[in-house]
């Protein structure tokens with residue numbers, strides 16, 4: 001078969017690109033001392049080396065190339081930090097330089113041009129929206145004031161579990177309950193009421209799920225800009241557009257509901273104002289000299305609504321799973337809780353401060369299963385030194401918190417679940433001890449930590465106070481799938497092996513449910529480019545052991 005002359009053009013262009021990239025990614029001819037780089041491929045750079053669990057693959061690469069590496073993800077230089085020293089250097093020594101976030105086209109579309117706290121670039125706007133969120137929702141005093149909501153919502157899940165145990169099927173999906181618990185609490189304190197009931201509630205829940213899913217989807221155009229068209233033909237752009245519109249309609253509905261109620265003065269002076277009311281007041285009075293636009297108002301709400309749900313319930317779920325695998329730990333926890341609750345029918349928040357083992361259990365679960373194993377990416381605002389390396393401005397950094405928590409220099413038997421390690425230790429999750437940073441640290445550290453820790457503590461204490469949990473007959477600890485998943489961008493939530501956990505007569509039942517974020521990525525075109533894409537999208541990696549790497 002005769003091929004038309006132009007059929008050679010594509011391979012030729014690809015070859016030239018190949019050559020350029022190869023030279024670009026492997027040589028460092030300048031004066032600057034750049035971190036070591038694993039050899040990449042043309043066009044895609046090191047993308048193919050990320051595998052389906054990027055935190056594991058990056059950890060493995062760091063064993064060979066050191067705790068600070070420079071990767072090329074497509075045409076983007078990305079530094080990966082995998083040691084306590086490197087993390088401290090970024091989040092404490094040079095925190096101000098590293099306090100911006102890289103752009104993501106999906107976040108941009110879903111969060112009104114990245115106007116949310118989590119992804120807006122460093123600057124006055126970010127400072128203002130973060131301080132509004134902290135001052136009116138997440139500071140200690142505000143968190144204390146939501147006590148009643150937490151106690152009622154945790155009592156609700158206890159009642160639901162009890163009902164489930166009494167019913168004939170006796171199957172309770174704990175993940176679902178944890179998800180509703182965290183979603184209900186954040187909805188009530190931020191939006192004024194629960195939004196997961198009735199038809200509109202179900203739609204809101206489904207849209208939020210899609211938002212969270214999309215936040216983990218890999219957008220090829222962000223890394224290889226000339227391949228952006230793939231997002232169109234794969235249907236990703238349409239999907240993002242649809243979810244953005246649905247979210248906007250939901251947020252408009254919430255705001256309109258508040259405005260109508262406020263106009264009619266339907267609420268009493270004594271009623272606590274929710275976060276929407278506060279934001280509307282700020283908008284009307286412009287009291288802080290910061291013109292808060294409607295989009296900013298919506299995006300602040302969306303930010304806390306998403307953050308308040310997506311990260312908290314996995315933390316609860318992992319903790320329960322680890323406790324089920326460690327009967328001695330759950331027994332010790334129960335003894336502590338029941339000892340302190342003597343003579344009381346209910347645990348309250350006043351009891352939590354004395355529960356040392358409970359706090360140790362939560363720290364150990366967050367150490368082994370940080371909900372964001374790669375935290376959130378940051379970007380340098382100017383040229384900066386990272387340990388002994390020179391990093392140019394506008395470089396993205398990934399901090400591999402998952403690798404750091406495995407370092408045998410910081411932890412004895414790092415793979416073992418041993419809450420006792422925290423009993424006589426000052427190590428905390430507040431962002432001061434860089435060997436344990438599930439909430440990040442520094443200026444961009446998580447402002448929701450206080451809000452969330454008390455929810456987890458209260459829910460766990462109440463659960464073990466009221467129920468006994470064991471694995472169902474015939475299921476052994478080693479049968480549980482403990483593979484952790486990357487839950488966040490940068491590289492997306494790859495093919496996900498979803499483990500559903502439910503409870504039967506106070507025992508756990510596990511069902512495997514295979515979900516995929518990649519179903520819409522087209523890989524069946526016969527070009528060389530799509531072949532490369534196919535390789536990096538579906539290549540998998542094994543689990544390897546940590547060896548400590550050294551810089552310089």
Ligand code: HEM
Pocket residue numbers: 117118119130186303304305307308309311312315370371372375376378438439440441442443444445446447448449451452
């Ligand atoms: C177990 C639960 C949670 C975990 C593990 C978690 C973790 C994180 C991490 C790792 C970051 C990035 C930190 C950095 O770059 O140094 C972050 C940022 C953030 N988190 Fe959380 N978070 C949780 C719950 C929450 C909750 C409940 C809220 C709000 C209601 C929240 C709001 C935020 C916001 C607004 C940011 C962006 C901060 C900024 O960029 O300035 N988080 N979180």
